[in-house]
Amino acid sequence: MGGNLDLRPFLDESKKIVVSNEEKKAEAEFYLNGVEYVRVEGENFVVSVPSTLFRDQLQKYLLSKLENSLKLLTGQDFKIIVEVSTSFQAPPSANIGETIETRTQQNPIHPIQINLNKDRSATGLNPAMTFENFIVGEENLLAYNTAVAISKNPGNDYNPLFLYGSVGLGKTHLMHAIGNAILQNNPGINIRCIPSETFVSEFVSHVLNNSAKTNAMKKFKEQYRKLDVLLLDDIYDLQGKEESQEELFHTFNELYDHKKQIVFTCDRPPRELKKFNERLISRFVRGSIRDLKVPSWETRCAIIKKKIELLHLNLSDEIIKHVATQINSNVRDLESALTNIRSYADLINEDITMEVVQKAILPITNSTGYGSISIDTIQRVIASYFNITSKELKDKRKTKNIALARQVAMYIAREMTEKSTTDIGLEFGGRDHTTVMHALNKIENLIKTDPKMDSVIQNLINLCREQHQFSS
Ligand code: ADP
Ligand code: MG
Numbered sequence: 001m002g003g004n005l006d007l008r009p010f011l012d013e014s015k016k017i018v019v020s021n022e023e024k025k026a027e028a029e030f031y032l033n034g035v036e037y038v039r040v041e042g043e044n045f046v047v048s049v050p051s052t053l054f055r056d057q058l059q060k061y062l063l064s065k066l067e068n069s070l071k072l073l074t075g076q077d078f079k080i081i082v083e084v085s086t087s088f089q090a091p092p093s094a095n096i097g098e099t100i101e102t103r104t105q106q107n108p109i110h111p112i113q114i115n116l117n118k119d120r121s122a123t124g125l126n127p128a129m130t131f132e133n134f135i136v137g138e139e140n141l142l143a144y145n146t147a148v149a150i151s152k153n154p155g156n157d158y159n160p161l162f163l164y165g166s167v168g169l170g171k172t173h174l175m176h177a178i179g180n181a182i183l184q185n186n187p188g189i190n191i192r193c194i195p196s197e198t199f200v201s202e203f204v205s206h207v208l209n210n211s212a213k214t215n216a217m218k219k220f221k222e223q224y225r226k227l228d229v230l231l232l233d234d235i236y237d238l239q240g241k242e243e244s245q246e247e248l249f250h251t252f253n254e255l256y257d258h259k260k261q262i263v264f265t266c267d268r269p270p271r272e273l274k275k276f277n278e279r280l281i282s283r284f285v286r287g288s289i290r291d292l293k294v295p296s297w298e299t300r301c302a303i304i305k306k307k308i309e310l311l312h313l314n315l316s317d318e319i320i321k322h323v324a325t326q327i328n329s330n331v332r333d334l335e336s337a338l339t340n341i342r343s344y345a346d347l348i349n350e351d352i353t354m355e356v357v358q359k360a361i362l363p364i365t366n367s368t369g370y371g372s373i374s375i376d377t378i379q380r381v382i383a384s385y386f387n388i389t390s391k392e393l394k395d396k397r398k399t400k401n402i403a404l405a406r407q408v409a410m411y412i413a414r415e416m417t418e419k420s421t422t423d424i425g426l427e428f429g430g431r432d433h434t435t436v437m438h439a440l441n442k443i444e445n446l447i448k449t450d451p452k453m454d455s456v457i458q459n460l461i462n463l464c465r466e467q468h469q470f471s472s
Pocket of ligand 2: 171172173233234
């Protein structure tokens with residue numbers, strides 16, 4: 001075999017074998033989807049990938065498995081050679097701070113050009129939310145790469161995309177970036193990017209105005225069903241709105257059947273939606289589900305560096321690090337911190353010192369409530385209250401007392417931090433997020449039915465807060 005033979009089908013089959021054996025299927029699928037057949041030269045099986053990131057991830061986790069499957073299928077001892085295609089460069093994940101610096105030196109940031117022509121404003125897209133000014137870190141890498149892939153080939157591999165995560169983490173930004181990129185590549189395309197609330201209010205007003213003469217409902221349905229791309233933000237706003245859900249269900253089917261791209265954003269994974277049409281949820285989980293997590297300290301530094309360039313703010317490294325340490329909730333808070341610093345700077349007209357920065361960000365650090373309390377602190381407080389060790393909260397033992405303490409600690413972690421149930425599960429000995437959800441439900445019920453429980457939890461929250469203030 002070899003020579004000019006096209007061994008593409010073998011590559012495709014090998015990918016399937018690898019994915020079927022992977023625990024992290026979505027991730028494996030994602031990276032393997034980027035692998036394209038190039039040629040075979042002797043024993044070398046040459047493939048290309050879109051970026052060095054793909055290459056590195058493949059080499060780390062998947063390449064030897066792919067080689068083995070290929071051997072299995074072809075009976076030949078191929079060595080896979082990975083080339084990075086130059087036509088597309090996604091930002092690599094390693095050394096994020098450094099990469100951002102080198103990138104910005106090469107491509108100085110130009111003020112965003114807002115070119116609001118009529119067509120664009122009808123789409124609902126915010127032209128300032130693009131891939132170019134979205135900072136990529138470990139916490140949003142997979143979501144980002146999926147979004148980029150969608151923008152290059154809408155309606156195909158990742159349909160629908162369900163993006164979730166807590167507030168201020170870039171869900172809306174990424175969704176608009178998908179729309180903007182698709183529009184740029186396909187200027188005539190019919191895109192609509194709107195908050196779910198708009199969908200509901202349009203639906204209601206068309207129902208109210210419907211009559212044989214106006215045919216308002218028909219127009220409403222047509223308007224959505226003839227779209228090429230539908231981007232619906234904050235889908236949880238449809239909770240409890242049965243008729244709007246029903247309408248969306250039909251719109252979804254129509255678009256999906258015609259391979260039109262659909263993207264939803266939400267504050268939680270699909271299965272955690274309450275008062276939601278089961279059939280609609282089953283459609284959400286049919287495509288790709290990606291989450292955005294709170295950015296790490298390194299990513300926060302990179303975000304600050306990028307944003308201060310846009311704001312023409314000059315901050316020392318020490319100050320950048322300080323802000324990244326103090327504001328650890330989300331990107332929106334980081335942005336408010338920086339705009340506050342900007343206004344202070346304008347006011348005093350002097351160099352921006354650490355004192356100035358501390359004053360400027362105080363309102364934000366105060367308003368984020370429990371501040372940066374760690375799950376570790378919570379675990380220590382709860383463990384000592386229940387007279388067990390933190391380690392026992394994380395390991396597998398299940399005596400009644402330990403199980404209750406664990407559930408209480410998970411509940412309080414959810415109350416006091418921005419962490420998702422997935423993250424909380426990880427911090428409790430790698431438990432699944434469904435276990436965390438079960439704990440949350442159970443404690444919620446106990447609080448409702450047992451007044452003693454309510455006050456115990458409240459006291460524990462106060463203890464955690466005290467411990468946090470004491471130790472920071
Ligand atoms: P969400 O929809 O998740 O609540 P947004 O997308 O509205 O969050 O993001 C809040 C703000 O933070 C926006 O101004 C957005 O541009 C900015 N932002 C969020 N994530 C990033 C990121 N990774 N890089 C740059 N800016 C970001
Ligand atoms: Mg949003």
